[in-house]
Amino acid sequence: MSEDQITTIGKCYACKRTFGYIPAKVMTITIDPETGVPPDMTVLGGQREPSPEALARSVKEPICPACVERARRFTT
Numbered sequence: 001m002s003e004d005q006i007t008t009i010g011k012c013y014a015c016k017r018t019f020g021y022i023p024a025k026v027m028t029i030t031i032d033p034e035t036g037v038p039p040d041m042t043v044l045g046g047q048r049e050p051s052p053e054a055l056a057r058s059v060k061e062p063i064c065p066a067c068v069e070r071a072r073r074f075t076t
Helices: 052-057 065-075
Strands: 008-011 018-021 027-031 059-063
Antiparallel strands (some): 008 018
């Protein structure tokens, strides 16, 4: 079994529920840990050009399949 197929346990960034996932296949969102939002968003929900510093410190956070499905239903 290759390393990218190993199941990991973690929390969904959106709903905070614990779920198992394969890191290479899970949906992720890039979050700036300093602000707690994506680097191209303001804390009030507006869009902005991300700074190079915000992009450099950003980390990918997993999103569970249930939240991905809710988001898809919301956007269609």
